[in-house]
Amino acid sequence: MATSAAAVLPALPATHPCHGCAARELALCGVLQEGELATFKSLGGHQQMSPGQPLFHEGDPTTQVFNITRGSLKIYKLLPDGRRQVMGFMFPGDFLGISISDEHAFTAEALEPTHMCRFARNRFDDFVEERPDMERRLYSLAAHELAAAQAQMVLLGRKSAAERLASFFLDLAQRAERLGRAPVTAIDLPMSRLDIADYLGLTKETVSRVLAQLKQKRLIRLVTLNRIEILDREGLDAIAQGLTDN
Amino acid sequence: MATSAAAVLPALPATHPCHGCAARELALCGVLQEGELATFKSLGGHQQMSPGQPLFHEGDPTTQVFNITRGSLKIYKLLPDGRRQVMGFMFPGDFLGISISDEHAFTAEALEPTHMCRFARNRFDDFVEERPDMERRLYSLAAHELAAAQAQMVLLGRKSAAERLASFFLDLAQRAERLGRAPVTAIDLPMSRLDIADYLGLTKETVSRVLAQLKQKRLIRLVTLNRIEILDREGLDAIAQGLTDN
DNA sequence: ATCAAGAATTGAGGCAGATCATCTTATTCG
DNA sequence: CGAATAAGATGATCTGCCTCAATTCTTGAT
Structure with a gap:
């Protein structure tokens, strides 16, 4: 299960929609070949956000997943009285959608002008289900995030x-x-x-x-x-x- | 990807090694059928621990993964000066092995007399790789743990x-x-x-x-x-x- | 039962970081 | 450009939890 992203990616024709994507090697897409990448890309769209704009709120239904390509986001949870805990910051290449819940566990908000690829969750899931590589990559991402979260617990606790x-x-x-x-x-x-x-x-x-x-x-x-x-x-x-x- | 464990499991013959396992429905094994379960079981062994006994230390190579069947464990990280952060407690049904690193990220230590199923990591990985159900279950576990870790960040931070x-x-x-x-x-x-x-x-x-x-x-x-x-x-x-x- | 040793509780005082207040420095917008 | 507004820095004081120090309770061995 110790699978990592492919080390080398084939160059893409300049006309390919993902050509020049800063995030490609880092993100989920890193495991896809050119043909698959096109299919994947066709599943979703592109989206831009301005500073302070929320992408979704804690509790919203998780109908979409995202891949950051430019800019940055913060993700945070609120306590009823307004106390806030920022769970993390997202940068190009980061994937926003590791969850099996029907509701978002946190709010996501752009910090600066930010671009992302957007996918309908059900279509994304269907796509992933047919590609073991992709599933393994997703697991690997989740495991990494978990390790990072545990490091943050040490920071916050001690x-x-x-x-x-x-x-x-x-x-x-x-x-x-x-x-x-x-x-x-x-x-x-x-x-x-x-x-x-x-x-x-x-x-x-x-x-x-x-x-x-x-x-x-x-x-x-x-x-x-x-x-x-x-x-x-x-x-x-x-x-x-x-x-x-x- | 919103897959959860099978809701109902077929009864096992009383002679089956996993018969009566308190953890079966909860653990990874929950997605396996009787035949597969036997194969899975044959991959590994059983292990017992006494209170205070460490299962592995932070930094040890991750050659095995575990499934708790009885008792409980704590998992923790240490700072160089001895400060300690307990990352969590593990109970029957919990899986110890979500990681893509070659080294354990924390120490695991029994709190009471504790039983577990043990699997060689490479054999476990091979087994999982051929069973999409199992991979999805593992991803689901990782996603759940991540959500729990984030809740703990709110607790520790705020x-x-x-x-x-x-x-x-x-x-x-x-x-x-x-x-x-x-x-x-x-x-x-x-x-x-x-x-x-x-x-x-x-x-x-x-x-x-x-x-x-x-x-x-x-x-x-x-x-x-x-x-x-x-x-x-x-x-x-x-x-x-x-x-x-x- | 009795004792020893560790675990838990309780108390006194201190301190890192919070809170509240003010001042300074950027940034925005007419 | 200059005023308005927000973000950041700094100062003074406060407080929740920590540290250090005794007890007290629990448990396991004899």
């Missing part, structure tokens, strides 16, 4: 504020590297400080303060408000893993 | 100590009900207060104190140290969801 921020930045860097296939020292933060706080189980004030500490320790630098540069990755790593008192 | 305890007890009650198919008012706690604390992101002292509060509010009663009775489920529910100040 890490200090500084450890949480450091872990978060490193995680973002790694995801950017997976997308770009090259080492990354500067990271975009398309989400607000409040989003970060709600993701890390903190308040926006604490996020600001810890950010200031990390800056002062010369571990990071704020290029702009929404873009940081990692100055000392080893130092950040040491903090993230709890190897230093902070 | 709930108060009392809310965490209340949520925990209700969750245990629901799991017991899924196993026994009958309403449950008394719950066994095979884990220590420290295990509970490390699961809920608290200390054992806080767990003790909140337990005392819930007792005093007549929401629960301690039958013994390791068994509580739920006296007011609605009240607990209200707390768990954060509908009451506590």
